[in-house]
Amino acid sequence: MKSKLFTSFLLSIALYTTAYATDLYRPSRNVELRLPSVPLIVSDPNFSIWSPCDKLMDGTTLHWTDAPKSLIGALRVDGKSYRFLGKEKLDLQAIAPMTDTEIWEGTFLRKKPADNWISLDFDDKEWKHGKAAFGSRDLPRVHTEWSEQNSDIYVRRTFDINELESERDFYIIYSHDDVFELYLNGEKLVTTGEEWKNNVYLKLTDEAKKKLRKGKNVIAAHCHNTTGGAYVDFGLYCEKKDAVKFAAEAVQTSVDVLATSTYYTFTCGPVELDVVFTAPQLIDDLDLLSTPINYISYHVRSLDKKAHDVQLYFETTPELAVNENTQPTSAKIFSKNGIRYIEAGTIDQPVCHHKGDGICIDWGYAYLATPSRTGTEIGLGDYYEMKRSFIQNGKSGLSTLNWWAKCAEEQPAMTFVHNLGAVDKTGNTGFLMLGYDDIYSIEYMYERYMGYWKHEGKVSIFDAFEKLRDNYLQIMQRCxxxxxxxxxxxxxxxxxxxxxxxxxxxxxxxxxxxxxxxxxxxxxxxxxxxxxxxxxxxxxxxxxxxxxxxxxxxxxxxxxxxxxxxxxxxxxxxxxxxxxxxxxxxxxxxxxxxxxxxxxxxxxxxxxxxxxxxxxxxxxxxxxxxxxxxxxxxxxxxxxxxxxxxxxxxxxxxxxxxxxxxxxxxxxxxxxxxxxxxxxxxxxxxxxxxxxxxxxxxxxxxxxxxxxxxxxxxxxxxxxxxxxxxxxxxxxxxxxxxxxxxxxxxxxxxxxxxxxxxxxxxxxxxxxxxxxxxxxxxxxxxxxxxxxxxxxxxxxxxxxxxxxxxxxxxxxxxxxxxxxxxxxxxxxxxxxxxxxxxxxx
CATH class of the missing domain: 1.50.10.10 (Glycosyltransferase)
Known part of the structure; x- marks a missing residue:
């Protein structure tokens, strides 16, 4: 019976996409408003991913707290790859790593120092020694507390560079709360207003790279905390020689945000790509409103009279399921009732343990799911090698059924690849799903409760995925x-x-x-x-x-x-x-x-x-x-x-x-x-x-x-x-x-x-x-x-x-x-x- 139902489902998709593709992938109302951050995948305060950029490929996708929750998409057309969604992590080698990799030590002072405190030859032997990060005790990886309102901290970090290859790209990555300035060997590179940001990437200009020297270097930073949380962490990195990255970007031609869906259109060389992010939050249907699953739909068509060989790539990571990047995670691949899944979550599973404002969920499991369909594959493998394989041959790289990671640096890529074959002007389509099962959602009056959609445990996350798969066309029309x-x-x-x-x-x-x-x-x-x-x-x-x-x-x-x-x-x-x-x-x-x-x-x-x-x-x-x-x-x-x-x-x-x-x-x-x-x-x-x-x-x-x-x-x-x-x-x-x-x-x-x-x-x-x-x-x-x-x-x-x-x-x-x-x-x-x-x- 399951097999017959699924065959019927595939047939309905084929018929629908032939007759109604234009309607499904284009907004019913045109919108001119540019949002400061665009909703992509949203369900509740925990499962929430946004793009803070005018162009979808201009930056990393984020949780509303500003924590990175990376989604990456690329289209390979006649052997050339175009990134249309997010930005891949730079393939970097740490010279002076941040605290998500290594708890580093620096010197610090809480009062204004002499004017030359930023210089390499400054004598800081009277300064205190402290381990990073510096800031409010409740913020990630703080080892030296500093949290008073209207107070300052001055930090110096020295490090050695054994080999200086100036032709490579160098990056300073920093996190701060609030007003922040940073210097490299005496040269000011960063100055901010009253703001708080995490993991900001600053690519060194050619002039800034000239400040680096073989041997001893220093990064000096000053941060002023106005009120609330305080934080300082920073590091220096360089790009690896054989770094993996998508060489070309798609050209975004439109974005329209309507109530349940966000519509993007891109040009990728000789083809056009439509991508639709849909949260089926139908306000009169409490089951769909509360179900933590979103659709990502896509349509590719030729812009000329030729057919083009096309593959689509989508990726996320176990980062979706962590509050801090130091949390160990596990991920696995499996199939169930005609859907292939990649599941990821923390190993510790502290259900409803962490409470607070600017935090992300670290219990339950994130899912990338796709109906079994000819030409599609999912993969779980090395973050860079999966992309390298797609760029080179249009396929996922070497995949494994299980993956354990001790920290963010070891997290795998969770990938979906659709070989769309020869795409002509009539086009080809598909969809995948992202979901999150939080196991228990709320502790209310000392008892834990599941989300409404679970109906007290009678409905599983797999039941929910199957419902959204089997009713895809109807739900999209209702949206x-x-x-x-x-x-x-x-x-x-x-x-x-x-x-x-x-x-x-x-x-x-x-x-x-x-x-x-x-x-x-x-x-x-x-x-x-x-x-x-x-x-x-x-x-x-x-x-x-x-x-x-x-x-x-x-x-x-x-x-x-x-x-x-x-x-x-x-x-x-x-x-x-x-x-x-x-x-x-x-x-x-x-x-x-x-x-x-x-x-x-x-x-x-x-x-x-x-x-x-x-x-x-x-x-x-x-x-x-x-x-x-x-x-x-x-x-x-x-x-x-x-x-x-x-x-x-x-x-x-x-x-x-x-x-x-x-x-x-x-x-x-x-x-x-x-x-x-x-x-x-x-x-x-x-x-x-x-x-x-x-x-x-x-x-x-x-x-x-x-x-x-x-x-x-x-x-x-x-x-x-x-x-x-x-x-x-x-x-x-x-x-x-x-x-x-x-x-x-x-x-x-x-x-x-x-x-x-x-x-x-x-x-x-x-x-x-x-x-x-x-x-x-x-x-x-x-x-x-x-x-x-x-x-x-x-x-x-x-x-x-x-x-x-x-x-x-x-x-x-x-x-x-x-x-x-x-x-x-x-x-x-x-x-x-x-x-x-x-x-x-």
């Missing part, structure tokens, strides 16, 4: 329809630029979450607060993230909220307002954050509960937690109109009491509670709380008014801020605030915009992209709305911060302040959501 829905809904709500922004944000918003069910059968959808603490299921991250999910699948919003309700109903939480979080990803055993956000989180939970009720037409979900919602609403009544000096989500410039936007959240929370009470037949309660809300709204207008706008804080003259929490009054059509207030604010905001958008408030030029779109949605018409979208589009299109979209950035320079790859981009759908709610009434 295409999802892309069109996301684009077209946003186009109607806010114009072309808004549609492109939403399309770009879709996979980022979903992939910052993990979906599972608890032992009671509750659907839970936990976010990781990427690049902002790593907290799990943070309420004030949920709040801005929800518009996407409120629009297309309200069960996912409940999946973010149910655990917060349950935790707050337990004896472990006794405060009259919600917890901030449930821990640090992937451990969700209770709040870890050291401060509370009383008005913020109370308003968030009540507002979202009310919005669910309005969309569903009943308050059944809220009814289950009515006692908690009542406690939180009463807290808002007592403390929300004129909030004291307490933490809120926008306190980037420090806490200010009497926050006018926070007060708006309280008022709208009380209003939402009234609406839910009325749905539950509690009219007396509804009347009581809407009267309170209306009275507070009237007082708010008087307290916040300042001429042509409204203040940031009631007691602060000459201030202003975005009043994005007022959007709910417009969305719910509760009419607490006269239209003139929003009109006045919008008109004022338009006078305050910078090149890249509207600042958050009068204290600084930085902003939050989600709140910009919330504020913009208070506009009276689409033309006005698009005036706010345009600078934000420009920011995304031009920022030099090449990370998965940062929601926290400077509106004057377009550089990120912090935060990346966060789920809050789900908030971009606020205008789509509002239009949907209005059209349903």
């Amino acid at each position: 295409r329809m999802q892309d069109e829905t996301i684009y077209d809904d946003a186009l109607k709500a806010g114009g072309k630029q808004y549609a492109e922004i939403c399309s770009a944000a879709y996979r980022q918003a979903i992939s910052a979450h993990k979906l599972f069910t608890d032992k009671y059968g509750n659907l839970l959808f936990f976010s990781k607060e990427n690049n902002s603490g790593g907290f799990i299921n943070t309420v004030d991250v949920t709040y801005p993230s929800t518009p996407l999910f409120l629009t297309y699948n309200i069960d996912l919003v409940k999946g973010m909220m149910t655990s917060i309700f349950d935790y707050n109903a337990s004896k472990r939480w006794t405060k009259p307002y919600p917890a901030h979080d449930l821990g640090v990803y992937p451990i969700a055993n209770g709040q870890i954050y050291g401060a509370d956000m009383p008005v913020e989180e109370s308003g968030n939970m009540v507002i979202l509960s009310a919005t669910i009720a309005m969309i569903e037409g009943n308050a059944n979900y809220a009814k289950k937690y009515w006692d908690l919602l009542t406690i939180w609403t009463n807290y808002l009544v007592e403390n929300g109109l004129d909030p004291e000096n307490q933490l809120c989500t926008d306190d980037f410039a420090g806490h200010w009491a009497h926050n006018a936007n926070l007060s708006l959240k309280a008022i709208m929370g009380i209003t939402g509670y009234s609406e839910m009470a009325r749905m539950l037949g509690m009219n007396d309660v509804a009347d009581k709380y809407i009267t309170i809300a209306k009275d507070m709204a009237c007082k708010w207008e008087s307290m916040a008014r300042e001429g042509d706008h409204y203040r940031l804080a009631f007691d602060r003259k000459d201030t202003w801020s975005q009043k994005y929490n007022m959007i709910w009054d417009k969305m719910w059509q509760t009419n607490l605030f006269p239209d003139e207030i929003a009109k006045k604010e919008i008109a004022y905001y338009l006078t305050k915009q910078n090149t890249y958008g509207l600042p958050l408030d009068s204290r600084n030029t930085y902003s939050k992209s989600d709140w910009i779109l919330w504020s913009a949605s208070m506009s009276a018409n689409q033309t006005e709305f698009e005036k706010f979208v345009s600078p934000l589009y420009k920011y995304i299109n031009e920022t030099v911060s090449r990370v998965p979209m940062s929601d926290y950035f400077y509106t004057d320079s377009g550089k990120m302040v912090g935060f990346k790859a966060r789920s809050v981009v789900g908030g971009y759908w606020i205008k789509v959501l509002m239009d949907k709610i209005h059209s349903s009434k």
